[in-house]
Amino acid sequence: MNVTRIHRSVFAASAAVVFSAVMGIAAPPASADNGTQPFGSGCSSLPADGQGSLAGMANDPVATAASNNPELSTLAAAVKAADLGDTLNNSKDITVFAPTNAAFEKIPKADLDALLADKSQLTKVLKYHVVGEKITKSDLAKGDFKTLEGSNLTTSGSGDSFTVNDSAKIVCGGIPTANATVELIDTVLMPE
Template identity: 65%
Template sequence: MRITRVSRVRRIAIAVVAAATLPLGLAACSSDDDSADQNESGAENAPEEETDGAEDGANAGTEEGDGMADGGASRAGEPFGPACSAVPADGAGSFDGMAQDPVATAAGNNPELATLVAAVEAAGLGDTLNSTADLTVFAPVNDAFAGIPQDDLDALLADQGALTDVLTYHVVGQRLAPEDLAAGTFETLQGTTVTVAGEGESWTVNDASVVCGNVQTANATVYLIDGVLMP
């Protein structure tokens, strides 16, 4: 009888212990399941966030590259040379203003080319220069003409044939960008050739130097030079 009572007590104790430990086991399983779910969720979300970040970075790089490319292209087309600072900043004689007019008209609006324009008018070449497409003009600035003795200059201006030869010797019948100048020799409208040498933003035409280059007009590219070219 005593043995039966002891066995019953032992079974009750075992049952109580099992009942007490069961919630702990369930809680542990639940915790493990939650952790697994969280790990799986984190593993799924992490690559998407990293991918989004990589895509954003790539897009930002592309936009930055586009901006730099645009800026490089804009700077490549600008006039260059020490005398460019003497060109008016605005108005018809500025770079923007000259780009709107044909070359003889554009030169007439630029005070640095006043003597050249007077010579073009004396030779009657204004309409021809304005109406001809795709020219390059090597345009002597005022100081270039100042280097010619006054008597010789007056005699040249009075001789329309000789003046026409000199002026058309400054004009090439194609539009030359700075990178085209490296070709070296170009036929002029006068019929003989000029020789261009240099690189980058430093160029000579025969014995004259380009002091402001790549100036655009509606029908010509103009290179201001510090000497008068003689055929």
């Protein structure tokens, strides 16, 4: 490789980083190689840097990553109430369909408070959001996955637009953590 090619490569990489920063787009972590890159309009709502950013989440196991992300504070509180943090953090190659705070806000307050107070039901609901395999973007096009709760959930879509169970939209998908892939969704899923 000659010097001109090296300079062009460095310039192209630098230009991409500058463009992303100027446009307010959080670049995916360079160390994450899970077969997909984060996608979706909701990714722009994540912090640009720090522990709750895409780069920060890549360094932590999934429950820890969620607890550091301001978009997932209700989910993090629910995981803590159900004592699932260690289970999620110690699992390998899982996918978490993570409801955002806005997803939890769709549930009437009385119903949400009742769910958070019922550890058994809360555990069932949270485990329904976890699949015991690492799902890639291409898997989401027409997927049928068994959850840790025991029931199946389905995904469909194309491009950057995917739906879970024909009800929840993936607003930011393909987020890598140290042990999982996270798909941020706009609706809390309920098992049958």
